[in-house]
Amino acid sequence: MSMRLLIIGTLNGELINASRIAMNRGAAVTHAEALDQGMNVLRAKGADLVMIDVSLPVAELVETLARERMRLPVVACGTGTDARAAVAAIQAGAKEYIPLPPDADMIAAVIEAVAADNRSFIWRDPAMEKVVKLAEQVAGSEASILITGESGTGKEVLARHVHQRSGRRNKPFISLNCAAIPDNLLESELFGHEKGAFTGATARRIGKFEEASGGTLLLDEISEMDPRLQAKLLRALQERVIDRVGGSKPVPVDIRIIATSNRNLAEAVKDGSFREDLFYRLNVVHLKLPALRERPEDVLALAAFFAEKYAEQNGLPLRPLSAQARDLAVAAPWRGNVRELENAIHRAVLLSSGAEIEADALRSPDGEGLETAPDDSAARAARTAEAVTRSLVGRTVAEVEQDLILDTLDHCVGNRTHAAKILGISIRTLRNKLNEYSSAGVTVPDPGQRRMSA
Structure with a gap:
């Protein structure tokens, strides 16, 4: 764009x-x-x-x-x-x-x-990979998309990612936070107004629908929109026209709508605060962003990115996170998600003076240490196990077995007898497997050596 x-x-x-x-x-x-x-x-x-x-x-x-x-x-x-x-x-x-x-x-x-504008989109975790893959599959369509997830999970960043992979990428991407604007002003923000339409309307002004013409309009926190405006929005989506406040004739619009919500819109439909017909019009494709605490690999990737970003911004040397800091970052609940992580790493960059960012530099805004799960070690082990399990999904048993055997052999510095004992297989079975890998062109370490890639 x-x-x-x-x-x-x-x-x-x-x-x-x-x-x-x-x-x-x-x-x-x-x-x-x-x-x-x-x-x-x-x-x-x-x-x-x-x-x-x-x-x-x-x-x-x-x-x-x-x-x-x-x-x-x-x-x-x-x-x-x-x-x-x-x-x-x-x-x-x-x-x-x-x-x-x-x-x-x-x-x-x-x-x-x-x-x-802080729109860098970084993900590593399999939980996010699934969401991103679906987003990229539908990006080229004209379908409306609903993105849900906790506050700070990156809903707007994902929306921009969709826009950049759509046929509208060279047209505007316009974002409007429906929760940040009073109801009596939101209609004008969305649809524009004519001069004299209300007190203070000293000139005609186009709304976000017209500003986004040809491109994408992101309606952030759409669940906060007044039901009366929901009806006008539904008409705009169905008929591709809008009415400026105080206007006398409809204005055609050509945009793609992406909406976000940190609430369960299906529940909002049930309790009557959100129109069912608008919900189905928006929810053609639903992208549900997992919380950051459910994406341990993303925590570490994002932490490294923010550490580099804020070191550069503040003219400070780049310091990687220490092993203890990484463990603490993965164990923290991150109720504010990516937004909270970014702030924590920004503080840590400013507070650190050694060769690495240590765990005690990761603090809350009031200077206290980061909160962790009640049983820190157990929580960390559970998160690590979950990440490992997810990383295996989609791979064949033979692929996983090969990695396990070669990694164990690396750990034993090429000692076949020791590796076989750890793996619980006979030395003969291990040798047969290694001969099979060698015949397929895979590097197998000799006794006393590790693989070149290790």
Whole structure:
């Protein structure tokens, strides 16, 4: 998906160069001379990033975006010698300041940071592999998808993964958190409004349905949507048209809907808080994300990723997690899931000073040690056993047997007699198996040696 960049300011030579650099990096650039014109562009088309000339009222832009509930980053740019203006822009709410004349690498880094937006999708655990495989199978279709799971499990990240593997990947991916917006404003956020439709509607504004045209609309925490709006949403899905608030004619839309919920929507249907017909319209494909505590291999992969990310962000040396820290991470309940793990690793990176991130650096926000299961060792053993069991599913008995025999032989440094005793088989049976593997081209260690790959 191309980054949608809006540049606000007079396009002199330096801003023209900045625009050209951004387009060379794959951004779709729109220009507005003044603040009012820029806001009209955002109301009509939306954007992912705003770059504004520091000589314009940056604070007013930030305040206007907040007032109109447009959540997008603002970057100020100006002459490199104007240090006072740069400080003022950051204090006003700009996320970054780019000195002019523009540096291509810096503009590219800003665009890349916004495009990434913490959307890295990492998984290793077989429990997640099953979900991801199903997601990728249906990504190319137009089917609506319902993603459920506890808060912080990565529902939005999975939705973006689906979008990136769909035929809509080069069109917008727009996300709206239904729980974060009051009911009386959510209708306008979804469907847009005409000028004068209600108090404060000073100009026409498109809603998320129109902003996502051709692409994907993610409705986060859809279970919190008011039943009256559920009816309007159902019509939009069935008829592919929406009505702006205060509008006089339907507006056609072409989007794919992905919805998320941390509640059981089937139960919400039973208790009458969610429409049954909308539930079935959304639940064409159901992707259920397991909790992080049920994905031990993901805990370690994500912990390593976050450790590298925050070491780089804070200019600190990369420190791997110690064996004890890894054990603690796998044993922790992670009720906040990936979000809680990320925060814990961020703190640990800042607190660590040795060669590794030690277990005592993994703390809760109040400085206490991480909570673990009541019986730490038993819980860890159970999780490890579960992970090992899941890793065997889908493999043949012969494949598992071969790995077991060769790994045991490695452990015994090639000693056939010792390996046979551990495996509970005769030395003759072991030799026959090893001859069979050698004939198939598999490396078998000689006595006193390990396999080259070990």
